[in-house]
Structure formats: C-alpha cells, structure tokens
Amino acid sequence: MSHKRFYYRLIPVVFLLIALAIWQQADFFQRAAGIHLPKGVTPEFKQVLKIDKPCVDLHPEWRLAQNIDGVKMAESRLCEPDNPYDIAAFVLGMNNISMPTLMSTHIAEDALIKSDDLDGDGDPDIIHIKLEVLELNGATPDSPSVFPQYEIAPGIMPGMWAFSPKLRGMSVKNFRSQKPNAILRAPSPVIRVEQGDKVYITLENTHYFPHTIHFHGVDHAFKTSKGGDNDGVPVTGEKAVMPGKTRTYELQPRHAGTMLYHCHVQTDKHLMMGLVGMFVVEENRPDNWVQTFNVGAGHVRYSSAAIKEKYQREYDLHYQSIDKNLAKTIQQSNDTREISKQMHRVYNMSESNENYFLLNGHSFPYTLRDALIIAKPDENIKLRVANTQHSSIAVHIHGHKATITDYDGVEQNPMAQITRDVFHLAAAQRLDLNLQTTNDGLHSYGEGVWLFHDHVETAVANDGMSPGGNIALMVYENMLTEMGLPELRSDALDDLFSNRYYAKKQVLWGKKEAGTFAPNTLQLILFGLLLGIIVGLIFFIGRGLMRAD
C-alpha cells in the first residue's frame, strides 16, 4: 500500500517536467534573432549554371545589304537579322526564285505563289499564301522537357502556338538540336499584301486542335466567292478547320493600313497562345513587290514603295503576353483529350494573369538580339505597333516623341495628328508612328542607346523578375557594335544572360541572402533528455502501480 502512495506522489513530478519541457522546448523550425542576425548564405542552385552569349553571331554575312535574285534589300545590323534568302522568297514568291535561294530557305515550294499582273503596273496581283499552325515548347512523350525548345528569355520556355508560312524539312536547327529553326518562332508572322491584290490564304491545319483565321480590320467579304466561310467564326460561319484539313479564305482589300489576323476558335485561349499576327495592307503603287512575310516581326528589310517614299526604315512591333498557367496546359500531357480538357475547361481565362510579355516573340534580354530599333539622326522611321495582349500597353520610347499617323489602319487627318511620348493601345489596337530622329529637343534628344518599353510596369519583368518583358532598345548606329549589340557598360548584361537570374536565384546587389540559423545542439540535447525522463518516469510509475496491485 505504501508503495502505491510513493508512485502516486511521483505523478505531479511528471506534470512538472512536462511544464518544464514546454517552457524549454527547442525552437525546432525557426528562431527569433538575438543580438546577431544569421551570417547569410549564398543560395544553392540545382540546375547547372548556364550563361548565354548576348549574341551568338551565327550569320554575320546576313547583315549586309544585298541583292538576291534581283531583290535589293536593306542591311539589317541586328545580332539576329532575318535570313536574306527568306526575304527574297517572300518578296518574289516561291514560284519566282532561283533554286539556290529555295535551297537556302525552309519554306515549302507552294507556301507563297505570286502571279498575274492584273492591272499591268509591274507587280503580281494574285497571291496564294499557305499557313500552318506550329507549337513551341509543347509536351513530348520522349523527354521530361518540352519540344521544340524555344526560349523567350534565358531558361524561359512557355508553351506557345504560332501561325507560320508553310514549311518544309526539319523543324529543328539540325538533327542533334532541340531548338527550332529560325522560321519556327513567335509571334505569328506579319503578312503584307498590296491594296487591291487578290489574296487567297489557305489554313493548312497541321495542329492537333481545330482552328480558323479571322481577318481583323482587313477588308474581306463575309463569304468566299463559292459561298464558303470567310470570317473564321465557327458560330456564324462553317465549323472550325479540323486537324489535317484545310480551308482557303479570300480577300481583296480596298483599304490600306495595319491590321490583324487571328484564330477565332476558343478565341480567348487560342489568341493568347499566339495564334494572332499583324496583317499589313500596303498602298497600291506601280512595280510594288511587297515582303509578304515578316517572320518574327521587327525590322522590315524590304519595305513597300509607298513606305520608301516617306520613311528611311520600317519596324513591325508586335506586343504579346502569356499566362504561364495557360502555357502549362500543353506541357503536361500528350493525350490531346486531356490537353483539350486542361486548356478549354479546367483553365479559366477569367482568373488569368499575364506573366510573360514579349516584343516580337522575345522577352528582354533576348529582345536585344532581334527587336532593336536601329536609327541614324534626321530620319523618319515607320513603326507599326500592335497590341495582342489582353491588357493595355503604354509604349514609351526614351529620348523621343513620335507622331501618331494612323489609328487601327486609318490615317489621322495630318492637321490633327498628335505627337507624344506614351502610346496607349487597348487590346487588338494598332498605331502607326512616325519616329523622327531630328535632334530638336522635341522629336529626339540626340543619339544614344535609348530604352523603349511598355510603361505598364508588370510588362517589364519576366514573371515578375525585372528587367525583362517587352523592354527593348532604340540604338543609334554610332553606338552599335559590329555584332549588332548596343555599346553598354562591360558588366551591364553579366547576370541577365544566366539561367539563374530569371529563376530568381541570383542575389541582387550582393552575394548573400539572410538564410538560416544553425540548430542549438545543447538545447536540443537537454530537451531530448527531458522528454526521455518524462517518458521513462511515466513508464516507471505505470509499471510500479501495476505491480503494487
């Protein structure tokens, strides 16, 4: 009996020890700083550090002004200029180029046929165009990564779509490469035709989902001459063009200007995926061969006759945004039923964000390679700006004020034209600008490396990591290197071309981040001992009481 009382007396000791343990409990997972803060750590990065060259300089010879099959094209001093053989093919049509030129392109022979000078003014008036639908950074059952790997910025590969001129041959750079060749890229190419041309555009649906083409602002009849769908809207016209099928749309635009074309199937998603491009109708002039495609938009190496009358250079600026969650829907399965479900039913556009912002298919710093505006003093530069994002853009060019000459492809009365330094474009709007480089304190403040970017600040970052997004540069020729890059401080681009920076692993303005505290081992041991004593004591009391009975 007395034994039992001894064990009962030990019970309060257990409670006392538990209280002590709670009071003394070790800070297992976090601890408040005392006098000293943690020493700091350099963040670890699991991926191999990869630093791109700002310019790979694959084809320096492409930069020169040249004459291919009689097509005299302007020089293009960009790091990545357009392939001049492509330009010749796009100006003449695949039916009018030489065999060596054809062999230097990746374009199918029936992609662009130009014929019949109907009005006898020296240029072809019947234009047959064939478009395909390509996918960038899609899922592949053969690798955990994506294919083909199209980086919009270092290490960033969101799933995207684009229209493209009908291609031939390999889609990758070479048989070892995972990267698409230069034609397979975002955005959908700018299409240029001449006012009054009879244009036949055939959508060859090479993709695994149905699509159509709708011509936005481009003069076209509601139905084709044969009574077929000509507006691209499945609700009002024919059903969408199914995978493996084709449809031809007919246009004979009477009005010139900067317009758009886009897919009208599940438009919210398909447009944001990239099935939207600029469509430019050039004014009718004699002997006016136009560059039918401007792949990747940007510098127009062969401007139309009407543009050459007034301008020294011409650039197409296609602004585009991506929701990373929408982009992901094509990267997680190779079952088209599942992709369709994820994209069209699970993903909800009304809850979307825009995470990536592209100018001409790239985000900064890759915009340095092909989206520069290159200028000389005392020039008039034609900028055609299109906003295909769902948010508005407010483009600002440092050091310059440009004049808005056209709104949505309609010329503004010259007396009422506005010169300003922020250009606002709501979704799908286009502006034509005359960027004058006269150093008069109004139109230009002189030569330099001037940033130009959307001033909606979400858009100057890559998924929130700045600088990125649609930032690009306007560079005067005297500050441009041989390789087509701007003259910058030697370390200006060091961090930006590494895959670490946009993965948000690079510490800014220092080497270390706060990091963690080391565990307090003595406290841990004392706490462990205390717990052991409590458990041992409970066991001891329990066993003692049972035996005492």
Place this chain on the structure above:
Amino acid sequence: MKAFTLLFFISLPLFAGMNHGGMIMDDSGMIMNHNPDVLPKDCPKISKDVDITIHAGHQYTKGFAGKMFTYDKRDWQVPGCARVNVTFINEDDIRHQFMIHGLPGYMYPKGMFTIEIYGKGQKTASFIVPSRDYTYYIHCEVSQHTEKGMKAQLKVGEGSGDLDSILGLTAALTPDIYPINNTQITWVSLLISFVVGVVFILYLGNILRIKLS
C-alpha cells in the same frame, strides 16, 4: 546695434553660419541646441569635460550582416553633469544625424540636441547632461536609418538600462524570425538524448525499487 552684431559674432566663433533660436546652419549641415555653458538646474558645476568622436556611415555595418547604416560606436557612458563635446563625422556622401533625445526641455527645446551633416564632413558641438542616472536615446532619423542600424545610447551615471536593437549590444524588441537549418545531426542528437533520458530514469528506478523492496 553695433553691440548686438558684435555679440552675435562672438557667440558663434566656430560656425560661419546663422543662429535661429538654437539652430546653427550652414551649407554643410546644422547644429541644434548647442550648449557649452548653461548648467542644468540640478548641476552646481560641470563635473567633467568629455570629448567623444562618433563616425557615421555605411562602412561601419561591416560585421553586421543585413544592416545598412550605423555609427562606429553605439554605447557611451559619461558622469552626471558632464559637458559632452561631440565631434560627429559623416563618412558617407549622404545626410546623417547625431540626434539625442530626453534632455531637459527647459534648456533643450523638445529635449533634443542634434548635429546633422549633409554629406561627407564633420562638426563639433556640446551639450551638458543633468545629474540623474539615465540612458539617452541617440539615432539618425533620416528615413529608415534608425531601423537599419543607426541607433546608439548614452548612459549618464549608471544609466537606466539598455535600449533595444542596438547593433552588437541588444536584441530587437520585435526580432525577425529565421528558419533553422535542421540536419540529420539534429534529429539523431534529439533521439540519442531521448533514449539516454529514458534509460537514465529506468536505471534510477531500478535502484529505487531495490531499495524499496
């Protein structure tokens, strides 16, 4: 008039500036409530002349990771009724202050004495402390400078305890919380000490039980 002008210049032999009600200003900075001679009520005379030199700047945060601005020394002690002659040296190209609070309001308006320097440079000025034991709060109150390290204390006599969040001296009142970098060693040492605890108590119990029976 002449006498007044003379007095004005005599009272400012060191500062080629202007004095507006306790404020001495020039284009390099400002001194507020400079007081080399007026004694606090409770001090019959100056007990001691104490010269202190305080450097301010980003460079002194070396060794204090995560902070941005501080003084080279952040803890001072003087006897009651001392005259403190502060030479304040700003090592940065931006503005910093040496601002002390809690002095008697009847002789230091708002209880403050301040030296502010607009960029790199130095200034000297004085104040006389009362006799009681007290810890005075010193800081630079350029936006966020106090919070990011530029804070110090002056103890008169024995002082009245330490202030919070003085670099290298006291912890913050609202400290930042950091994660603990737990490793396998953490869990192994916890387990071992636990087992040792259990074994220890059972061993002790066995001895006890033998004694009891």
